[in-house]
Amino acid sequence: MKEEEVNRCQIQEWYPKFKPYLLDDSGPFLLPLSVSNEDALPNRIHNPYEEEDLQVSEGSGDEAEEPSLPPIFPELELQVKESIESLGGAVFPKMNWSAPKDSAWISTTGTLKCTTFSEIALLFKASDSLVHDLLHAYDSCNDKSLSRPKNFFLALRKWYPSLRPEMEFRCFVKGNQLVGISQREVTTLYPIIEKKNDILLLIQEFFDNHVRGRFESENYTFDVYITKGERVKVVDFNPWGAFTLPLLFTWDELEQILVSEEDEVEFRIVEHQCAVRPGLKTAVPYDYLNCGPGSGWDQFMRNANAELQRQTEFPEADV
Ligand SMILES: Nc1ncnc2c1ncn2[C@@H]1O[C@H](COP(=O)(O)OP(=O)(O)OP(=O)(O)O)[C@@H](O)[C@H]1O
Known part of the structure; x- marks a missing residue:
């Protein structure tokens, strides 16, 4: 895989071309992000540590250590607030490639629905998926020269509360031919x-009609959603291979498919209860999974x- 192929799958790269085919054809909002503290600190307008009632009291023994100042981003906060308002009050946040899917458990709704800047910040801080965007996006490139993208963006998409998971599909394109389609939600039989x-x-x-020739890579995947009115909407683009989940395929299988002139597409959905796949279990705290000796569950x-x-030895009076 080449860096340019990975770059094309960033939302800020593909969305202008596919705007008419998005669920949220008015958006998304793309807000440039600075990930370095040096850029963020001069903008600081509110510093809780300078407030009298939060000062460390004398004699605590901590005087030598300056408390580290939490970075704050007033301009970005304002832009986010305005964007959320114009998208109807709730958004689905993501960065260049990924949404913080793995941290949905931490939010009060258990979803990625955000109505404030602090809800977005909470999800982003808890997400390993975003660490991939920040540090590892180019790890599988055979011409790797970058360790991270030149620009980071916060993409805010209008929140859709009632997407039907069974109507999402991942499409696999090899040599500019659609060779495979997999149901995206594979943990349930629909x-x-x-x-x-x-x-x-x-x-x-x-x-x-709309993707072939318009997306510039030869090999890639794209996710679609089919609306009740049978319109196909683009959700996302991802690189071929590497970190992209092959869902009901394996990457070996997809690699072996021979691209032919006839448009033969292997379409896989979960067709029996036995074919249901387990969830990836990446979206819960480790304590939830760990039942071994010494774990919280063990305790x-x-x-x-x-x-x-105790109750067997000292039964309570039968009152
Ligand atoms: N605007 C939205 N409102 C509500 N849910 C959404 C919205 N956009 C996407 N989703 C849900 O979130 C899921 C993940 O979205 P998306 O593909 O953008 O994230 P991602 O991190 O790039 O995922 P992947 O790495 O699997 O491609 C989608 O499958 C869809 O179910």
Whole structure:
């Protein structure tokens, strides 16, 4: 994979060309981000540590250590506030390539819906997906010269509360041919088998008319959403291979598909309960997964057993 192929999948690169085919055809808002503290600090207008009631009291023993100042971004905060308002009050935030999907658990709604700057900041700070954008986006490039992109953007897209997960599909394009389509949400069986052929035709037609030739790479993936009115909308573009999830395919399988002149597309959806895939389990704290000796779960079971034992030895009066 080449750096230029990775670069084309940044939202600020692809969205102007595909604006008519987005769910949010009025947006998204793209706000340039500065990730260096030096740039952010001169803009500081509110410093909580300078407020009297928050000063460290004398004699605490901490006087030698200056508390580190949290960076604040007043201009960006204002732009975010205005963008959220013009997008109807709620947004879906992402950076150049990724949304902070892995930190949805930390938000009060358990989703990526944000209505304020601080909700966005909370999701971003807790996300490993964004660390990929910040530091590892070019790790799989065979012509790697960059360690991070030249510019970072905060993309704010209008929040859609009722997207139907079974209507999202990842499309795999190899040598400018659509070679595979996979259902995007593979952890549940949805009753869409009867619609499979219609969906395939819709996506194929959309690819031929609007994507092929317009997206400049030869090999890439793109995600689409099919609306109730059977319109195909672009959700995202991703590079071919590397960090992009192949979902119901494997990258080996996709690599082996021979590109032919006939538009043969392998379309995979979850068709039986047995074909349901487990969730990736990346979106929960490690404590949730770790049941081994010494873990929180282990401790909980020990306490519960001790309590049961106590109740058996000293049963309470039957009142
Ligand atoms: N505007 C929106 N409102 C609500 N949900 C959205 C919106 N845009 C995307 N989503 C949901 O969030 C999911 C992830 O979106 P997106 O593809 O932009 O993130 P990503 O980090 O690039 O994901 P991936 O790395 O898998 O491509 C989508 O599959 C969709 O279900």
